[in-house]
Amino acid sequence: MNLNLGKDLEAYISQKVATDITYNNASEWVREAIREKIKSDREYFEQLEALKADIDVGLEQIEKGQFADLDFDALMKETN
Numbered sequence: 001m002n003l004n005l006g007k008d009l010e011a012y013i014s015q016k017v018a019t020d021i022t023y024n025n026a027s028e029w030v031r032e033a034i035r036e037k038i039k040s041d042r043e044y045f046e047q048l049e050a051l052k053a054d055i056d057v058g059l060e061q062i063e064k065g066q067f068a069d070l071d072f073d074a075l076m077k078e079t080n
Helices: 007-019 026-063 072-079
Strands: none
Touching: 007 026
C-alpha cells in the first residue's frame, strides 16, 4: 500500500524519525501511529459502551421509581 501523506505530514514524520531513536524509518513510525490509533479507538468504544450501560441502569431505576427528587439550585447554593 502506498499513501500520499502530503508535504506537511511527510516533513513531520521525517523530523520525528530523524530525532527519535525509537524508529529506524518512516514505515515504523506510521505503523506505530496506526497501532496507537487502533488502541485509542478500542478504548473509546469500550468507554462508550460502559456509559450506555450506566445510562440503561439509570433509566431502569427511574422506571422503578428508584430515584430522589433534587433541587439543583438549592444544592448549588449550599456548595457556594
